[in-house]
Amino acid sequence: MRVKMILPALTEAISPYFRPIKYSLFPPLGLATLAGYLDEDDQVTIQDEHVEKLDLYDNPDLVVIQVYITSAYRAYELADHYRAKGIYVALGGLHVTSLPDEAAQHADSIFLGPGEDIWPAFLSDYRQGRAAKVYTSKVRTLVGIPKIRRDLIKRNLYLVPNSIVVSRGCPHVCDFCYKEAFFKGGKSFYTQQVDDALAEINRLPGRHLYFLDDHLFGNPRFAEALFDGMKGMGRLWQAAGTVQAALRPGLLEKAVESGLRSLFVGFETLSTSNLQEQHKYQNLNRDYCAAIQRLHDQGVMVNGSFVFGMDDDDETVFDRTVEWAIKQGIETATFHILTPYPTTALYERMAQQGRLLHSNWDLYDTRHVVYRPAKLAPDALEAGYWRAYRNFYRWGSIFQGAWTKARWNDRLRHMAYATGWKKFEPAWDMIIKAKRASSMLPVLETILSSFGRRVSH
The missing domain is CATH 3.20.20.70 (Aldolase class I)
Structure with missing residues (x-):
């Protein structure tokens, strides 16, 4: 399975007051954490729009986008772009959890709350062709979570x-x-x-x-x-x-x-x-x-x-x-x-x-x-x-x-x-x-x- 994970740029990161150093501090650790749940033979890439130009001409099987409030419109734009190509899109993050009805209009599946329990459940359902529209976190534990996929982080950019x-x-x-x-x-x-x-x-x-x-x-x-x-x-x-x-x-x-x-x-x-x-x-x-x-x-x-x-x-x-x-x-x-x-x-x-x-x-x-x-x-x-x-x-x-x-x-x-x-x-x-x-x-x-x-x- 080919999986693409995207952290869209926050609006303030592309404004006239943009301070590049502020948005080049930390890699997208949340996405790298979710990537740890994927199988060894899955092909996964992580792109952070704060430090690199997004490749929008690819055709992955699954696109996962992390959404904050000031990246919401950009995230929806990216989601709509990939869905128009027939690609399955999943959205999660703070803004999705806060306004699920808004986010659901731009996604095939949405995640509400932390991903440790719902992301593995989604992957299992998706591989079987029966992914649900909404996944809501209920179980809160960090026991037994897989290693973060730090090999996917472009360290030189941060x-x-x-x-x-x-x-x-x-x-x-x-x-x-x-x-x-x-x-x-x-x-x-x-x-x-x-x-x-x-x-x-x-x-x-x-x-x-x-x-x-x-x-x-x-x-x-x-x-x-x-x-x-x-x-x-x-x-x-x-x-x-x-x-x-x-x-x-x-x-x-x-x-x-x-x-x-x-x-x-x-x-x-x-x-x-x-x-x-x-x-x-x-x-x-x-x-x-x-x-x-x-x-x-x-x-x-x-x-x-x-x-x-x-x-x-x-x-x-x-x-x-x-x-x-x-x-x-x-x-x-x-x-x-x-x-x-x-x-x-x-x-x-x-x-x-x-x-x-x-x-x-x-x-x-x-x-x-x-x-x-x-x-x-x-x-x-x-x-x-x-x-x-x-x-x-x-x-x-x-x-x-x-x-x-x-x-x-x-x-x-x-x-x-x-x-x-x-x-x-x-x-x-x-x-x-x-x-x-x-x-x-x-x-x-x-x-x-x-x-x-x-x-x-």
Whole structure:
């Protein structure tokens, strides 16, 4: 059987504001995971439109497309193209699970929820010529899943080819998060067995890893066992975690000992009212400053995530947030405009209040305002969002943030990481066009390897 798997380009990845490096970071790990379920004699290819031009003149037996909200229209276009040629098309992913009736118009089969149980069931039915229209996930387990088909990943096209996921979902329930819709009908957070996770890590070449888990620290017992198993491997790794996880005694230390050097932290807002409104209770009554200091004392860089446009936000939120992040010495920051994704609690609430402006999924990219804010005009919210990025990554801001560090080494690493991420766009463009993104991995490892040294007090 000839199988083609496609990750269509997100709308923001082909816009005038396209940053090639951002969309050349990670390979399509989800598709490579599904490919592991195919038979040895199946011919399978994976194409990622972010880093390569799609071949649309082929004639596979089966086309599988992963759909996100801002790639939905492109995914449907590709699906319609192949179906017009008489080729069987299956669609899955977050957007398909959220809006199955919409997706079903463009597919022969759709998958709702995680694929560990429904994808093998579909393959069995498809080979027997009796595939169903809809497959809905009910069984949630990562026990016994096959090895990821990393041989199908074009490693040279990605800065971080060693991406890995050892859990699914998140134990927290925030109103704006897509997760609850995707995992509806079963467990919304579960992990691999520790030994299986360590075996997958051992398969990866080089030193650097990036855990793409929504919350790697979500099960502290699993996380501690994983970090204990990784100790001595000589790895350098990055991941996402919460303020709560950073403050948990002992857990961060184990992570650092196993190679943690950079953590994406969802601060989201400095407003207690906003946290309560969005049911982000895990951040309530947490000392953000203490969490950042604790991470920095352990030599861990911080990528802070912030969301603008919650109901307590006014015109002052942008400058206040940026000023606070700079004073805390956060190395990099990611800003978002609040976006009500379909079927989330936030979406349902805004729909009931008549605040949604449209359903043009191309603009649901966290950079456009698609609802009526409570205390801001839509254009003011968008302007503030862009101003926050400009102000945080100004040279003066980078130097100011770096100078919150006590040691020269830490100051230099701060500047290297922040400027490398935002200031060298022409260089990144040239490297990516030459299909040499992975050649910059040693530079990233050099920066990361200089962190993780505890400050003496």
